[in-house]
Structure formats: C-alpha cells, structure tokens
C-alpha cells in the first residue's frame with residue numbers, strides 16, 4: 001500500500017489534537033476521514049478542507065453510529081488502513097464527585113468507543129494484510145491527582161493497546177498509544193489559572209506542547225513505525241519523568 005492509497009479515520013478531530021492529526025495525515029497522502037460530534041461537524045465548512053479530507057459526523061459513544069461509519073468507510077473507499085482514536089472527554093473529579101453517571105460517560109467516550117471502533121476496523125485491516133491503530137491516551141494513564149475517571153479511562157486505553165498489540169500483531173496490525181502531556185488546546189485551556197501555573201513549573205522544557213507535536217508522533221507511527229507495536233509514546237516535554 002502506498003501512502004496515496006491509504007484510508008485513515010480520526011475521531012474527535014473537529015478541534016485541537018485531532019484536527020492537527022487530520023492536517024498532518026492529509027499532507028502525508030491518501031484519504032482522511034475527519035469525524036466528530038454532529039454539532040461540531042455542522043459548524044465546520046467542508047470547503048475549508050483539501051479534497052482528500054472527508055468530514056463526517058460520529059459520536060463515538062453511539063454504538064450504531066460507530067457501526068455506520070465503519071460500514072460507510074468500507075462501502076465508499078473499500079478499505080480502512082489507519083484508525084486514530086482521538087475523541088476524549090475530561091470530567092475532572094476528586095473521589096466525592098466520582099459517581100456512576102460521569103464514570104460511565106467518561107468510559108463510554110474514552111474507552112468503550114475506541115475499543116469498539118478497533119474491533120470493527122480489524123476485518124478490513126486483516127483483508128488488506130496490514131493496518132495501524134493509534135489510541136490517543138494521556139500522561140494521566142500514570143495517575144493524576146483529582147482526575148480519577150479520566151486517569152482510569154486512559155489507563156484502560158493503554159491496557160487494551162498492549163493486549164491488542166499481542167493479539168493483532170500476527171495479523172499484520174500494529175497497535176500503539178500516544179500519551180500527550182499538557183497540550184495547548186480548548187480542553188487544556190479550561191483548566192483554572194493556578195493549575196496552569198503549577199503545570200508549567202512541572203514541565204522540564206517549561207512550555208506546553210502544540211497539537212502538531214502529537215500529529216508528528218502519529219505521522220511517525222503511520223509512515224515509519226511499522227516495527228513499533230504495543231508501545232506508549234509519551235509526548236510531554238519530559239514531565240512524565242516525575243521530578244515534581
């Protein structure tokens with residue numbers, strides 16, 4: 001498969017990291033399907049994208065929607081080579097606030113959706129003899145104070161990444177996770193100022209990352225990382241070393 005034949009789908013790609021991943025993969029070549037929640041897609045103007053980028057609605061927490069998008073990918077393009085699970089939510093909570101409903105919501109978006117999409121993408125990848133699944137996790141997989149639900153979901157995503165790499169490697173499919181640290185996106189800007197200040201002080205390179213830093217890691221895995229599988233690439237300016 002050449003990069004011009006490649007078909008990629010990216011979830012949660014209407015803004016932030018996912019949008020940067022779409023831009024980078026589209027530059028690399030092939031077809032890229034940008035998906036996000038229906039209202040986010042409605043607010044985008046499709047004419048603003050290059051012709052190899054297709055813009056489709058997908059709520060990753062919606063089981064029927066997931067199936068429809070995978071079926072549409074196969075019927076319109078005949079293949080699916082790269083799945084990037086990027087959609088994510090962060091409802092921060094300390095222990096008194098970790099109730100069943102927000103836990104289920106976080107798990108549905110950050111964990112069940114990505115696993116279900118991976119399962120449904122596998123047959124097309126097996127038919128092609130190769131494929132790549134990249135899960136955008138978070139440095140929170142290590143555990144972050146006051147962020148139990150999010151840390152749990154991202155830890156689960158790392159666990160399934162490693163398990164699927166074992167199971168799918170013999171079928172020609174690589175599975176990896178990228179764990180961003182603090183990346184300057186709308187999600188990150190919701191943090192209170194005192195948290196932002198403490199965050200910068202704890203990052204060895206002393207600045208936040210850009211969405212393009214994560215897009216570059218995705219591009220590496222898609223284009224040059226065919227012998228990389230089951231790994232968690234932490235892209236965090238050194239923060240995960242943990243001196244603070």
Ligand SMILES: NC(=O)c1ccc[n+]([C@@H]2O[C@H](COP(=O)([O-])OP(=O)(O)OC[C@H]3O[C@@H](n4cnc5c(N)ncnc54)[C@H](O)[C@@H]3O)[C@@H](O)[C@H]2O)c1
Nearest residue numbers: 012015016017037059060086087088138180182183185187
């Ligand atoms: N920004 C950071 O510092 C940071 C750090 C670590 C990990 N991450 C992860 O990176 C990913 C992208 O985050 P971001 O910072 O670009 O945030 P963002 O808020 O800019 O983008 C998240 C996107 O996901 C979409 N989304 C939310 N729920 C969805 C659903 N049910 N179905 C489909 N799309 C949905 C949103 O509409 C949004 O476009 C997330 O998985 C996040 O957990 C971000």
